[in-house]
Amino acid sequence: xxxxxxxxxxxxxxxxxxxxxxxxxxxxxxxxxxxxxxxxxxxxxxxxxxxxxxxxxxxxxxxxxxxxxxxxxxxxxxxxxxxxxxxxxxxxxxxxxxxxxxxxxxxxxxxxxxxxxxxxxxxxxxxxxxxxxxxxxxxxxxxxxxxxxxxxxxxxxxxxxxxxxxxxxxxxxxxxxxxxxxxxxxxxxxxxxxxxxxxxxxxxxxxxxxxxxxxxxxxxxxxxxxxxxxxxxxxxxxxxxxxxxxxxxxxxxxxxxxxxxxxxxxxxxxxxxxxxxxxxxxxxxxxxxxxxxxxxxxxxxxxxxxxxxxxxxxxxx
Numbered sequence: 001x002x003x004x005x006x007x008x009x010x011x012x013x014x015x016x017x018x019x020x021x022x023x024x025x026x027x028x029x030x031x032x033x034x035x036x037x038x039x040x041x042x043x044x045x046x047x048x049x050x051x052x053x054x055x056x057x058x059x060x061x062x063x064x065x066x067x068x069x070x071x072x073x074x075x076x077x078x079x080x081x082x083x084x085x086x087x088x089x090x091x092x093x094x095x096x097x098x099x100x101x102x103x104x105x106x107x108x109x110x111x112x113x114x115x116x117x118x119x120x121x122x123x124x125x126x127x128x129x130x131x132x133x134x135x136x137x138x139x140x141x142x143x144x145x146x147x148x149x150x151x152x153x154x155x156x157x158x159x160x161x162x163x164x165x166x167x168x169x170x171x172x173x174x175x176x177x178x179x180x181x182x183x184x185x186x187x188x189x190x191x192x193x194x195x196x197x198x199x200x201x202x203x204x205x206x207x208x209x210x211x212x213x214x215x216x217x218x219x220x221x222x223x224x225x226x227x228x229x230x231x232x233x234x235x236x237x238x239x240x241x242x243x244x245x246x247x248x249x250x251x252x253x254x255x256x257x258x259x260x261x262x263x264x265x266x267x268x269x270x271x272x273x274x275x276x277x278x279x280x281x282x283x284x285x286x287x288x289x290x291x292x293x294x295x296x297x298x299x300x301x302x303x304x305x306x307x308x309x310x311x312x313x314x315x316x317x
Contacts, residue, residue, distance in 0.1 A: 002200070010193035016186025017219060020179050021227030027175025028228075028236055034168035040100040040239040042176070043228070045143055047236070048243025050180035051220035052078075054187065056252045063259040069268040071256040072121065075248045076275045079114065080311060081218040082241045082248075083282045087296060088304030089222055090229035090237040097295040098235040102149055107291045109142050110242045113249035114283040122276050126264035132257030139250040180220070187219035238290070245283070278311060 028047055032039040055078050062070035090096060100106075116135075120127050194216075221244050228236035257265040267276075290296060 002196075006193040006196045006200075010190050010197070013186045013188075013190025013193060016182055016189065017223040018227070020182030020186055021223035022179075022231070023175055023182060024179025024224050025228045025231050025233055025236060027172050027177070027179050029172075029233060030168060031172030031176055034172050038100050038102070038235065039233060040098060040103065040106075040235040041146065043224075043236040043239030044106055044243035044246075045146060046176060047180070047224055047240050048247055050177070051183065051224050051240060052244050052247040052252065053180075053184055054216070054220060055248055056255060059252050059256040060259050063256045063265065068256070068260060068265050071253070071265065072268055072271055073275070075117070075253045075256075076121075076271060076279050078218050078221075078248050079245045079279050080275070080282055081215065081308065082221055082244050083286050084304045084308035084311065085215075085218065086221045086225045086241055087237075087286065088301050088308065090225045090234070091296055091298050091301030091304065093226070093229045093298075093301075094232065094234060095295060095298045096229065096234040096238055098238045098290075099294060100235055100239075102146065103238070103294060104291050105149065106146065106239070106242045106246075107287050109146075110245050110249075111283060111287045113246050114280060114287075117249045117253055118276055118280045121267040122272055125267045125272060127253065127257040127267075128264050129258050129261040132254040132260075132265070135250040135254030135257070139246070139254070142246065142250075179224075183220045183223045187216060187223070190216070190219065238296075274315075 024047065028039050028042050032042055055074050059071040059074045062068065062074070087096065117127075120131065221240055225237040225240050228234065228240070253265070286296070
C-alpha cells in the first residue's frame with residue numbers, strides 16, 4: 001500500500017513538472033514582452049537562479065553536515081547533466097536556436113566560470129572560502145553586466161493588453177516565480193517517492209544517491225528547458241542551461257566553500273581524474289559549437305542523452 005502511495009505521489013510529481021514548466025515558460029515570455037527585453041535574459045538570470053535552488057540547498061547542507069564531496073559532486077554532476085541531458089532532452093523536440101545579441105557573451109561567462117572551477121578543483125584540488133566569496137561577488141557583477149548589456153526585444157511584435165487590476169509585468173513575474181515554485185515542489189515530491197520506492201526494493205543507498213538524487217537536482221532545469229523547447233521558445237531553453245551552469249560554478253560552489261570555513265572545500269580524488277575533465281570537455285565542445293553556430297541541431301538530442309547515460313555507467317564501473 002505504501003508503494004502505491006509513493007507511486008501515486010511520483011506520478012503527481014511528473015504532472016507537476018509538466019504543468020510547472022509550462023507556467024514558467026508562459027511567465028517568462030509575458031515578462032519579456034511586457035518589459036520589452038529578450039526572454040533569453042530572464043532565462044539566464046531569474047529562471048536559472050530558480051531552477052538552481054535545489055543544487056544550492058543540497059550543496060550547502062552537505063558541507064554543513066561534513067560531506068564536502070557531495071557539494072563538488074552536485075555542482076560538477078549538475079553541470080554535466082545540464083549540458084548533456086537537459087540540452088539533449090530539449091533537442092528531442094526541436095533544433096535549439098538563439099539569436100540573442102548577448103548569447104556569445106553569456107557563453108563566454110559560462111565557459112570562463114567552468115574553466116575557473118576546473119583550475120581550482122584539478123590543479124589546486126581545493127577551494128578557499130575567500131575565493132568562494134570572490135566567486136559570489138563575481139557572479140553578482142556578471143549578472144549586473146548581463147542586465148545592463150541586454151538589448152531591446154526585437155521580436156516584440158504585439159502589445160500587451162493592460163489589466164485594470166494587475167500590470168502585465170506583475171502577472172508575468174507571478175507566472176514565472178509560480179512556475180519555479182511548482183517545479184521545485186514537484187521535483188522534491190518525485191525524488192522523495194523514487195527514493196522510498198527504491199529502498200523498498202532493496203536498492204543500495206549509494207546507488208540511489210548517484211542516480212536518483214543527482215538526477216533529481218537537475219529536474220527543474222529539465223522541466224523548464226523541455227517545456228520551452230516544446231513551445232518553440234528555444235532561447236529560453238538555452239539561456240536556462242547557460243545561466244544554471246554559471247550559478248552552479250560561481251554561486252553554489254562559492255556558497256559551499258564559505259560554508260566550509262575555516263577549512264578549504266577539498267576536491268574528491270575521483271573527480272580529479274574523471275568528472276572534472278568530462279565537465280570541462282563537454283563545456284568546451286558544446287559551448288564552442290553554440291558560440292559559433294548559435295544553434296544545436298535536433299539530431300544531437302539522442303547523441304547527448306546517450307553520452308550522459310555512458311557517463312553514468314562509467315561512473316558505476
